[in-house]
Amino acid sequence: MSKIKIAIIGYGNLGKSIETGLLQSDDMELFGVFTRRDPKTLETTTKGVSVYHLDEVENLKDRIDVAILCGGSMSDLPVQGPLIASLMNTVDGYDNHALINEYFNHMDEASKKAQKLSVVASGWDPGMFSINRILAEAILPVGETYTFWGEGVSQGHSDAIRRVSGVKHAVQYTVPIKSAIDAVKNGDMPTLSVKDKHKRICYVVAETGADLTKIEHDIKTMPNYFEPYETKVHFISHDELLKNHQGLPHGGLVIRYGQTGLNNEHHQMIQYQLKLDSNPDFTARVLLAYARAAYRLNKEGASGAKTIADIAPAYLINLSAEEIRKKLI
Ligand SMILES: NC(=O)c1ccc[n+]([C@@H]2O[C@H](COP(=O)([O-])OP(=O)(O)OC[C@H]3O[C@@H](n4cnc5c(N)ncnc54)[C@H](OP(=O)(O)O)[C@@H]3O)[C@@H](O)[C@H]2O)c1
Structure with a gap:
């Protein structure tokens, strides 16, 4: 089966961790890194990685399955996000909590027009912490x-x-x-x-x-x-x-x-804790799981922006539904 082709957009801490994170993902491969800098000046962590200028992304869009947006949330993603979402499936870790709805709406408009899927504000917070807050409040409403x-x-x-x-x-x-x-x-x-x-x-x-x-x-x-x-x-x-x-x-x-x-006499507690030696490595692992989901959902015909609240866990893991039932349910 062919592997999911991933593009890294922006090569900072997160971009580098996506590159190394891909080494643990059997069903995915790195298409290349896109940067605003001169591609010749970028030294990638692993050998043989194709590095392109960001201006080339539109010409290569049909060869990429999912772009992982690794720019900064403050000023890179508001510009790069809608631009790339108008070309291909995307995943990002946009983390400006106060402006998530605004960013989501721009991404939704761009990806719906392109009939692609964008996972917005993934990572650990927003991301895994959000899922745990949702589950906890659904289960314990008081x-x-x-x-x-x-x-x-x-x-x-x-x-x-x-x-x-x-x-x-x-x-x-x-x-x-x-x-x-x-x-x-x-x-x-x-x-x-x-x-x-x-x-x-x-x-x-x-x-x-x-x-x-x-x-x-x-x-x-x-x-x-x-x-x-x-x-x-x-x-x-x-x-x-x-x-x-x-x-x-x-x-x-x-x-x-x-x-x-x-x-209300019974006191119940739910706790979810992360202790991360490397924030970007962990964030990258979450974004890669959601890249798999973006690819699969778009193959099924879904488009537009989604947050992690909208995506069922089965889409994240490289196992069949039968394997999930056998091993993890
Ligand atoms: N949701 C979550 O849980 C979560 C967790 C962690 C991080 N994040 C998000 O991830 C974003 C990215 O974090 P990061 O640590 O990867 O940011 P970063 O290292 O500052 O990189 C941001 C961008 O700056 C450019 N850049 C990086 N190194 C550079 C250098 N030496 N010289 C010039 N430009 C350089 C890169 O773009 P070019 O290659 O195009 O130049 C890169 O995409 C953060 O803003 C945060 O919002 C989210």
Whole structure:
């Protein structure tokens, strides 16, 4: 059987992890990497990978089954997403939670016109955490859901800081507030706003001569990303960044506390936890599973944008329905 041909659009952390993630996917193969940079300047992790300029993607669209969009959510995906979705099936990890509906509508319009399918806002949050929140609230309608992230590097927030004028490089750690986790685990069902649950710690390498006060202000007041949180900005040297902030660990926790029984006397808890040594590797594995789903659904005639809430789990795994019933049900 022929393999699903995957294109990587954008070669950053996530793009590289899709490349290596494909080595674990027997039913898929890498068609090539597309970049806005000069393709000759890109050094891929594995040998023999075809690298194209993004401008070439339209000419090659009929040879690609699914494009995995690996650009940044803040300014790459809003432009690249609808463009690529008008040509082929796509999957992305768009993670600007506040603007997901807006992005979804643009992707839906583009992919419906092209009769292709786009999986939007996949990954782990949004993504696996979203599925777990949906399942938990469907099962325990009376209760409270809590999501904690970290401690770890948020690629989306790091990317957002790197786009602030005067910033050369940056890493952002999302740090859960321990007292809030303890209160939730005690079953206190506290009312917590986003800023009660997390702090954001930023390590920034500024351009020579940049206005540090302005950079700090621009970061702290960035809507949705930083504005509601307690945010600390530390300016460091490039050497310190390379020495102490190179890894991309992350993780988090979704907890649902629910009550059942005639008088809500029974306390039930659902917990889903991720401890990730490499955020991009894990995100890539999720996007690859949804690339399989996008390919299969489109083959069945489905088109338009979908989130992971719309896709049945059987489409994700490289097993027949019979094998799933035998091994996993
Ligand atoms: N949903 C989730 O759970 C989840 C989890 C993790 C990440 N994400 C999303 O994934 C997005 C991508 O994350 P990322 O860490 O892969 O971002 P990144 O490394 O900053 O890459 C973003 C884009 O920047 C360009 N780029 C990368 N390295 C470059 C370099 N050395 N010089 C010039 N340009 C470079 C690449 O495009 P070109 O090749 O075209 O230049 C790449 O597509 C994030 O914005 C986040 O929204 C989602």
